[in-house]
Amino acid sequence: MKAGSNLEKVLAAGHFAATGELGPPKSADREVIEKKAGYLKGHVDAVNITDCQTAVVRMSSISVGTMLLGLGLEPTIQMTCRDRNRIAIQADLLGAAALGIKNLLCLTGDHQKFGNHPRAKNVFDLDSMQLLQMVKAMRDEKRFECGEEMEGREPRFFIGAAANPFADPFEYRPHRLAKKVAAGADFIQTQIVFNVPKFAEFMKKVCDLGLHEKVYILAGVSPIKTLGAARYMAKFVPGMDVPDEMVRRMKESPKEKREEEGIQICVEIIQQVREIPGVAGIHLMAIEWEEAVPEITERAGLLPRPQV
Amino acid sequence: MSVDAILERAFQNRIFSQAFFLVERKMKEWLFDCQSCGNCVLSHTGFICPMRCPKSQRNGPCGGAMDGHCEVDISKRCVWDEIWESTNRLHRIDLLTNNYEGPPDWRLYGTSAWENMVAGRLESPSIFETLFRKDEPLLREVPRVVFQILRNCYNLITGPSWRRYEGRPPL
Numbered sequence: 001m002k003a004g005s006n007l008e009k010v011l012a013a014g015h016f017a018a019t020g021e022l023g024p025p026k027s028a029d030r031e032v033i034e035k036k037a038g039y040l041k042g043h044v045d046a047v048n049i050t051d052c053q054t055a056v057v058r059m060s061s062i063s064v065g066t067m068l069l070g071l072g073l074e075p076t077i078q079m080t081c082r083d084r085n086r087i088a089i090q091a092d093l094l095g096a097a098a099l100g101i102k103n104l105l106c107l108t109g110d111h112q113k114f115g116n117h118p119r120a121k122n123v124f125d126l127d128s129m130q131l132l133q134m135v136k137a138m139r140d141e142k143r144f145e146c147g148e149e150m151e152g153r154e155p156r157f158f159i160g161a162a163a164n165p166f167a168d169p170f171e172y173r174p175h176r177l178a179k180k181v182a183a184g185a186d187f188i189q190t191q192i193v194f195n196v197p198k199f200a201e202f203m204k205k206v207c208d209l210g211l212h213e214k215v216y217i218l219a220g221v222s223p224i225k226t227l228g229a230a231r232y233m234a235k236f237v238p239g240m241d242v243p244d245e246m247v248r249r250m251k252e253s254p255k256e257k258r259e260e261e262g263i264q265i266c267v268e269i270i271q272q273v274r275e276i277p278g279v280a281g282i283h284l285m286a287i288e289w290e291e292a293v294p295e296i297t298e299r300a301g302l303l304p305r306p307q308v
Numbered sequence: 309m310s311v312d313a314i315l316e317r318a319f320q321n322r323i324f325s326q327a328f329f330l331v332e333r334k335m336k337e338w339l340f341d342c343q344s345c346g347n348c349v350l351s352h353t354g355f356i357c358p359m360r361c362p363k364s365q366r367n368g369p370c371g372g373a374m375d376g377h378c379e380v381d382i383s384k385r386c387v388w389d390e391i392w393e394s395t396n397r398l399h400r401i402d403l404l405t406n407n408y409e410g411p412p413d414w415r416l417y418g419t420s421a422w423e424n425m426v427a428g429r430l431e432s433p434s435i436f437e438t439l440f441r442k443d444e445p446l447l448r449e450v451p452r453v454v455f456q457i458l459r460n461c462y463n464l465i466t467g468p469s470w471r472r473y474e475g476r477p478p479l
Contacts, residue, residue, distance in 0.1 A: 037418075082363075108363055108365065110372075111363060113380050124363050125414070126411050127363070127364065128367075129366075129368065130409075130410065133408070133410075133412075163373065167371045167373045167374070167388060168369070168374070168389050169388070169392040172368065175405040176368040176369070178405065179408065182408070238372035238373070239373065239374065239379065
């Protein structure tokens with residue numbers, strides 16, 4: 001056991017894992033967290049808390065993670081390189097570990113251009129690969145990035161990384177994943193999968209490289225709520241691959257049944273990716289639609305969640 | 309006396325060091341749109357400067373490239389897409405798959421990478437070790453590398469300039 005988190009135990013025991021996602025509010029409302037956590041509790045093994053996703057200011061990931069611990073959920077905090085340099089990242093991670101957080105997802109972070117503060121200065125002192133390596137060295141070698149040894153307890157995290165199987169250059173993607181595994185990733189959460197055949201192709205290459213034996217790969221899935229969302233994701237979200245078929249299905253279903261159709265598509269995708277060799281679980285990103293999580297996990301046959 | 313030792317002594321001369329950096333910087337700006345980070349990895353990245361990336365990604369592309377274009381400014385090609393293409397042409401994708409680039413030393417920003425290399429401030433191996441394949445005769449490799457540099461340079465001149473990109477990180 002690297003960190004002994006619930007997610008790690010579920011994966012190590014060979015269960016098909018399910019993780020969820022919780023988007024913190026753009027305010028200081030604790031009630032929002034409690035409400036969203038209610039939808040997720042008991043339905044997923046761990047909950048990702050985004051770190052100012054799309055560069056929009058929100059409640060910080062670590063503070064929401066602490067609240068979730070109090071509510072009886074296991075948090076996976078996200079850490080991006082956009083807002084912090086190596087000093088701030090390490091300081092925050094020491095604090096997070098001391099607060100009892102055990103899962104960490106290392107990301108580069110969205111560019112501030114996409115957010116609500118496009119005039120801000122970014123940091124990008126490290127990239128996600130260097131972040132992974134740094135966190136791993138802190139855990140396994142008790143060493144800070146500068147090389148200095150850590151006295152006392154080291155922060156022990158079950159380290160995650162992201163992978164996008166769909167972005168260009170496609171052939172490079174499995175190799176990049178291999179680099180992330182070598183740098184220290186214990187589990188991988190992928191970009192949302194809508195194009196299952198392309199994802200299967202990616203996974204085949206990943207298995208050929210033998211990576212599925214070194215790292216747990218969780219396929220990202222998400223329900224589409226509206227036709228507008230489907231169209232928007234297909235056209236404007238960078239690195240997202242939404243086949244025309246999905247958009248057509250959303251368009252052809254009657255307006256009042258579109259949410260139902262979106263959930264149906266999501267359930268189908270979960271069942272399909274489950275059959276792909278090397279997939280150890282799913283990461284359900286019902287962004288701003290957390291109330292759909294109980295239904296999706298129920299219908300996809302993911303309940304009850306294993307107790308380990 | 310080895311070449312390294314001679315260079316090391318020469319760099320101690322301030323005038324030589326300044327003049328060398330001036331030439332190095334201008335050459336690299338023209339050829340690679342170099343950002344003078346002082347931690348040069350050009351020989352690992354198919355002679356495309358990864359510091360042009362708005363996120364300063366030194367270990368591969370982020371997840372946002374669409375049809376080979378940068379998510380931050382869609383009019384430009386993703387730097388890492390270019391790097392992938394260039395290293396493929398040089399038959400050196402091993403440089404991308406096996407290499408891990410450590411965090412840059414930001415103290416070296418705006419200094420000569422050659423001088424840093426000679427002075428041992430960089431961990432990157434010598435340019436000749438990574439640049440040329442050992443199984444190929446040097447005479448065949450040199451023209452290939454030169455041709456690829458010129459090709460990248462042509463793309464750089466004809467493509468939209470990163471220098472005019474409004475959101476470029478102030479390196």
